[in-house]
Amino acid sequence: MNWCGCGNHGAVWSHHGHGLDRALRFHGRPGAGTWASGKWLRARESSAQFSALRLYALIELLIGGSALIVPFTFSWGRRVLEHYGLSSSLGYYGVAGAWVGISVIPWCVLMGATVPVAMRAIAQTVPGESRRSFSYLYMANVAGAVAGTTLPLFLIELLAFRGTLKVGIACNCLIAMLALALSRNMSRVSAVKSDPALDIAFASGSAGGKILVLLLLGGLTCMAMEVVWVRCFTPYCGTVVYAFASILGVYLLATLAGSLVYRRWSSRRKQESPLVWSALASCALFPLVAADPAIEIHQLLRLLLGLAGFTGLLGFITPMLVDRYSVGDPSKAGAAYATNVGGCILGPLFAGFVLLPLMSEHWALMVLSLPWLIVGLAPLRRGAHSRPAMRAAVYALLALSVWLMAVGKGYEEEFPKYTVLRDPTATVIATGAGMDKKLLVNGYGTTFLTPMTKLMAHLPLAFLDRPPQNALVICFGMGTTFRSVHSWGIPTIAVELVPSVPRLFSYYHSDGQTILGSPLSQVVIDDGRRYLERTRQQYDVITIDPPPPLQAAGSSLLYSEEFYRLAKRRLRPGGIL
Numbered sequence: 001m002n003w004c005g006c007g008n009h010g011a012v013w014s015h016h017g018h019g020l021d022r023a024l025r026f027h028g029r030p031g032a033g034t035w036a037s038g039k040w041l042r043a044r045e046s047s048a049q050f051s052a053l054r055l056y057a058l059i060e061l062l063i064g065g066s067a068l069i070v071p072f073t074f075s076w077g078r079r080v081l082e083h084y085g086l087s088s089s090l091g092y093y094g095v096a097g098a099w100v101g102i103s104v105i106p107w108c109v110l111m112g113a114t115v116p117v118a119m120r121a122i123a124q125t126v127p128g129e130s131r132r133s134f135s136y137l138y139m140a141n142v143a144g145a146v147a148g149t150t151l152p153l154f155l156i157e158l159l160a161f162r163g164t165l166k167v168g169i170a171c172n173c174l175i176a177m178l179a180l181a182l183s184r185n186m187s188r189v190s191a192v193k194s195d196p197a198l199d200i201a202f203a204s205g206s207a208g209g210k211i212l213v214l215l216l217l218g219g220l221t222c223m224a225m226e227v228v229w230v231r232c233f234t235p236y237c238g239t240v241v242y243a244f245a246s247i248l249g250v251y252l253l254a255t256l257a258g259s260l261v262y263r264r265w266s267s268r269r270k271q272e273s274p275l276v277w278s279a280l281a282s283c284a285l286f287p288l289v290a291a292d293p294a295i296e297i298h299q300l301l302r303l304l305l306g307l308a309g310f311t312g313l314l315g316f317i318t319p320m321l322v323d324r325y326s327v328g329d330p331s332k333a334g335a336a337y338a339t340n341v342g343g344c345i346l347g348p349l350f351a352g353f354v355l356l357p358l359m360s361e362h363w364a365l366m367v368l369s370l371p372w373l374i375v376g377l378a379p380l381r382r383g384a385h386s387r388p389a390m391r392a393a394v395y396a397l398l399a400l401s402v403w404l405m406a407v408g409k410g411y412e413e414e415f416p417k418y419t420v421l422r423d424p425t426a427t428v429i430a431t432g433a434g435m436d437k438k439l440l441v442n443g444y445g446t447t448f449l450t451p452m453t454k455l456m457a458h459l460p461l462a463f464l465d466r467p468p469q470n471a472l473v474i475c476f477g478m479g480t481t482f483r484s485v486h487s488w489g490i491p492t493i494a495v496e497l498v499p500s501v502p503r504l505f506s507y508y509h510s511d512g513q514t515i516l517g518s519p520l521s522q523v524v525i526d527d528g529r530r531y532l533e534r535t536r537q538q539y540d541v542i543t544i545d546p547p548p549p550l551q552a553a554g555s556s557l558l559y560s561e562e563f564y565r566l567a568k569r570r571l572r573p574g575g576i577l
Contacts, residue, residue, distance in 0.1 A: 052121035053183035057176040059110050059117065064172030066107035067165040073103040082533055092534055115337060116330030123328060125182070130328035132266055134337075135319030139259040142315065146252045149245055211325045212339045214375070215318070219343025221368045222314055224351035225284065226251070228364045229307065231356065231427055232291035235411050235443030236299045239552040247303060254308040258315025265316075272320065274390065276313065278376030278397040283309030284369035285401055288362060288408025352424050360420075361427070362410050373401060411443040419507055421500035428500040430507040437508055439478050441498060446547035447477040449508065453545065457484035460541045460576040471541040472570070474528035474558065476501050478508040479515075481543055486515050493522045495531045497554075529557055529566065538572045 077099040081092065118137050123130040155164040229247060237243035289295065290306030297305075318340065326333035355364040379386035379394050386394075411429075412420050418431040429440040438448050447453070461468050471485045476496035485492045496502055502523045505512030515521055524531060528544065544567075546555035557563060567577050 051183050052117050052124055053179045056114060056117045056121055057179035057183070059114055060172050060176040060179065063107055063110050063114075064169045064176070066104075066110075067169045067172075070103055070107065071162070071165065074100070077103065078533075092530065112337075112341075116334045119326075119328065119330040119333055121179075123330075132263070132323050133328055134322045134326060134333045135259065135262055135266065138319040138322070139256065139263055142252055142256040142259055146249065146256055149249050149252055153242060153245055208325055211321050212336065215321050215325075215336055215340040216343040217371050218314055218318055218321075219340040219345075220347040220350065221284070221343075221371065222311070223344045223347030224355070224368050225287075225310070225347075225365065227348050227351040228356065228361050228368070229287060231442050232287055232361050232365075232411075233299070233302060233306070235293070235440075236291075236302055238549070239442075239444055239547070239555075240549065246300065247307070250300075250303040250307050251311045254312040255315035257308075258312040258317075259319055261312075262316045262319050266320065266323065272317075274376075274379045274386070275393055275397070276317065277372060277378070278394050280310065280313045280317070281369050281372035281376045282397045282401045282404065283313055284372060285365060285404040285408070286310065288365055288404050291361075291411065292407075292409045293411050293414040294409060356427070357422050357424055360410050360412075360422075362408060366405055369401070373398070419504065421503055423499045426498045426500065428498060428504060430504045437478070439501070439504070439508075441501070441547065444547070447545070449478060449480065453477070453480040454484045456543050456545060457481045457488075457541075460543070461485070461488055463576065464540055465574055466540075468540040469572075470537075470539055471543070472539045474531075474542065474544040475546050476505075476523065477545060477547075479505040479512060480508070481545060482521075483509055483512075483515055485541070485543070486518065486521060489520070491520050491522070493524060495524045495526050495528045497525070497527055499525050529563055532563075532566050532570050535570065537570070538575075539570055540572055540575050542567050542571060542575070542577045544577070 077096070081096060081099075115134070115137065119130070119133045122133040122136065129136060152164055155167055159167065226247075230244065233247060234243070237246060286309055287306035290302045295302075322333055322336045322340075325336045351364060351368070355367060359367070376394065376397065378384060379390050412418050412427075412431075415429070415431040417433065418429050420430075421428045426441050427443070429443070430437070431440070432438045432448075435449050439446050457471070457473075461471065468488060468490050470491040470493070471488075473482045473485060473492065473494040476482060476494045479494075479502065482492060482494045494502070502516070502525075505516060509515075516523065528546075544558050546552070546558045548555070550556065550559055564577070571577060
């Protein structure tokens with residue numbers, strides 16, 4: 001399977017390991033494929049000759065071909081962008097984003113289409129499982145996603161990216177072969193018609209609308225929280241890509257556990273306890289305590305404490321809602337899943353561009369848990385006819401939620417003196433005094449005041465065999481290198497990915513605002529490597545000082561042969577990197 005439910009793969013790492021890199025993975029395209037596939041299957045519901053397993057095999061073969069085609073289209077698009085040399089960051093990223101979308105949308109649509117097709121295959125071959133077929137596929141998919149989160153990390157080290165893609169192609173071909181074999185060996189029956197007497201009571205009408213609202217909220221809050229979680233746990237997990245894989249691994253394992261519990265529970269029961277919604281709200285607030293710097297525990301325990309409860313409950317609730325809404329109908333399942341994916345699209349946008357620039361991670365989590373707190377209060381409403389024990393349990397979970405909000409502390413609060421700025425890319429903390437000042441991006445220390453960063457400017461400028469005309473500083477940091485280059489009285493450009501970092505220049509250097517206001521100074525908010533790909537300007541000196549560690553996601557791109565070749569093209573003869 002090649003799809004994900006409730007936003008299992010939403011957050012991406014950027015130059016400093018942030019959870020939102022000004023771009024989303026293409027959740028909407030699988031959702032569109034699921035919806036369109038369900039509609040197409042509904043139109044051919046009466047076809048007795050239609051084999052869903054064979055169609056599934058064909059789709060998997062096509063998806064496997066994307067591993068060959070997409071890298072080629074990416075490389076070709078990159079060469080085209082370099083040829084045209086767009087000078088505007090907005091223009092560059094707009095064209096690049098459009099090209100990435102064109103390259104991957106068809107394949108993502110095919111991935112989404114596998115969901116209703118597989119549901120129809122279950123209805124044709126194992127009709128007894130058709131009513132809960134979505135949850136069956138959901139559980140199997142999440143189990144595969146757990147393996148897909150861990151195994152490629154080893155494969156990339158052994159086989160590199162292209163070799164890992166070849167393994168993916170082989171897996172897709174194997175899936176297609178198995179599906180074809182099953183289609184020949186298993187008897188096929190007509191799609192099972194829904195029996196109204198067995199349908200769950202509120203799988204249609206106004207209650208069906210409520211289910212879609214809950215699925216939308218599930219996708220939105222889950223994906224939005226994933227962006228917030230990355231900022232919360234980066235101080236403890238670090239910025240390497242493997243740290244993000246650990247967050248995703250805990251997320252998926254807990255989701256798998258929740259879906260397994262749902263499969264066992266749903267074989268005997270039809271209606272969940274209202275307490276599950278109050279528990280979901282309380283678990284959404286556990287990261288407030290798990291990310292508290294006053295608690296000294298291993299990073300894996302932090303992740304388990306903070307994420308396992310919420311994602312495990314979502315692993316239970318998401319397939320439950322889709323099964324309840326669709327009752328085995330691929331068309332309805334497609335609509336329900338597309339609704340959930342729509343929330344997955346809105347979640348990162350809402351968290352990254354609305355919540356986090358305006359408020360702390362602490363408050364962002366409280367805002368995102370609010371809808372579930374409201375849903376969880378249903379047993380307390382008039383006319384709910386709740387038992388006293390149920391009402392007491394809801395009050396207890398509400399008290400737990402309030403306690404979690406009160407006791408949880410943000411990472412910045414461990415510093416006696418600090419200034420914090422937030423933007424869609426990162427949370428930036430300036431702290432310390434005198435020569436002990438520090439800069440932290442998403443809670444991870446990136447630099448400190450040291451004469452070394454002055455020498456990075458003065459030594460190459462002094463060793464030039466001619467008077468320097470200009471210089472480029474990649475990664476602004478505290479601005480010490482930029483300030484030192486500026487002291488030579490030459491035009492100086494600094495490229496920094498995080499908008500808030502240059503705004504803290506005056507915290508570390510009293511003349512920061514004066515230097516930034518100089519006609520010789522220019523600060524560009526952009527990725528350093530992308531800037532060099534676009535610009536046609538030549539420099540006498542280029543300095544780079546990416547945040548540690550060397551293997552950090554994004555930073556490693558500035559310690560590569562490709563980057564050095566690119567920098568060489570932007571140096572004047574005799575220039576120094």
